[in-house]
Structures are given as C-alpha cells and as structure tokens.
Amino acid sequence: MSTTSTVSPLAAATAAAALVPAEVPLTAVPSADVPPADAPAVVAAVVGRVAVELAVVLGPQVARTLADGVDGAALDPADALRPALQAAAGTLGDGVLEPARLTTAGLVLGPDSEVVALRGAGQTLAWFVLRTRPGAAPAAPRPDLPTQRGAALRALYDVELTLTAEIGRTRLPLREVLDLTPGTVLELDRAAGSPADVVVNGRLVARGEVVVVDEDFAVRITEIVSAPDAH
CATH class of the missing domain: 3.40.1550.10 (CheC-like)
Known part of the structure; x- marks a missing residue:
C-alpha cells in the first residue's frame, strides 16, 4: 500500500x-x-x-x-x-x-x-x-501576495482581536430581564456537553469543548468553522 x-x-x-x-x-x-x-x-x-x-x-x-x-x-x-x-x-x-x-x-x-x-x-x-481520497485532487496552492500587500498584512499580525466563547443563548422579553435576581436560572438553547462557540467580532470562527487549565476556564478547539457555516 x-x-x-x-x-x-x-x-x-x-x-x-x-x-x-x-x-x-x-x-x-x-x-x-x-x-x-x-x-x-x-x-x-x-x-x-x-x-x-x-x-x-x-x-x-x-x-x-x-x-x-x-x-x-x-x-x-x-x-x-x-x-x-x-x-x-x-x-x-x-x-x-x-x-x-x-x-x-x-x-x-x-x-x-x-x-x-x-x-x-x-x-x-x-x-x-x-x-x-478517491477522486480528489490536492487544493491548488495559493499565489503569493504582491510584496506591498504582503507587507501591509504583516503589519496587522500583532493586532489583538477579542475572542468570545459562548455556551448558549436565550431570548427574554424586557420585563423578564428587568425581573432578574440572584439565583435566577436561565435555560439556554444548547444541551449540556455541547461544544462552545468561539466568536470574533460577532462571527463564528470555531467550536470547542470547555476545559479547566490551572483553575481557569479555557476552550479546547475541536472544529474550525468555514466561512459558509459561520453564522
């Protein structure tokens, strides 16, 4: 083989x-x-x-x-x-x-x-x-960026982005939001154990599982979300 x-x-x-x-x-x-x-x-x-x-x-x-x-x-x-x-x-x-x-x-x-x-x-x-893969061909290599454009992109490499991990969402009418008190339990739109969404500027970029690292929460990436699925 x-x-x-x-x-x-x-x-x-x-x-x-x-x-x-x-x-x-x-x-x-x-x-x-x-x-x-x-x-x-x-x-x-x-x-x-x-x-x-x-x-x-x-x-x-x-x-x-x-x-x-x-x-x-x-x-x-x-x-x-x-x-x-x-x-x-x-x-x-x-x-x-x-x-x-x-x-x-x-x-x-x-x-x-x-x-x-x-x-x-x-x-x-x-x-x-x-x-x-049967019948599959390797993806064609991407052409190199023009020198000026490549330099401009490299200048942005150190720009920091805020990544947010979401374990779920819910919708409430305003009156229920105003009635929230300590101890209130909110049911989210996701089952326990489901992967968390990793979001950058409101766009879904990845999914992962919530883990604990040195007593802090973290997210282990399990899936990179392609552009058509990032919604």
Missing part, C-alpha cells in the same frame, strides 16, 4: 496515538498487519494542500473502552476520536478536517492506504490509516 510522498503516515499516526482513548499508552509502529474488515473505524477527510482521509480503526479493547465511557455513559466514537484525527491532520500542514463519521475498516482500506499499528502493552490495540 502506498500514498503520496508529501506526508508521513508514521508522524500522523504518532500524533493520533497520544489522543486515542485506551487503557494504556499507545505507540505508532510500522506494521504489515491490517485490521479486520468488519472492525469499527472513525474516518475524516482533510481538505487542503493534501487530499487524504485519516482513520482510526478500533481494536476490541479500545472499542470496549469507548463503550464503557465515563460514569457508565458510552462515548460516541466519532466525537471521542476527533481530537486524535485533528492532531494527525496537524502534521500534514495547512488543511481543514471535515466532520468525522463512523464506518468499518473494510470501507477505509484501499490500494492507496498506509496502515500503522497502534500498540500498547505488547499488542496491537488499534490502527491508524492514511489514504489518498
């Missing part, structure tokens, strides 16, 4: 391995071993200078870890493995990771696929797959 020489499947697999939910740390290891065709897999396409699909194929132990979930609540494989695919995509250079979807290994593997074993505790617990 082979794919474009402009990317490194092992580097992408190494980045993904660190974020695959498993009971033991995983290490990316080149291997001729391939997963069973009916094994569950989470796949997402990368749109950018390279046109590839990235996938993590689950071995039984990793699949069981996701099924056991947190406090008995099963984890959605596409959501749980998206950070791993995002990390892998980050090794490929410029590009945007499309939404992840659940499928099977047989629909991911092909003649243009590279498979890397993800091993832990002396055994293969999952597989990382990188393959050229």
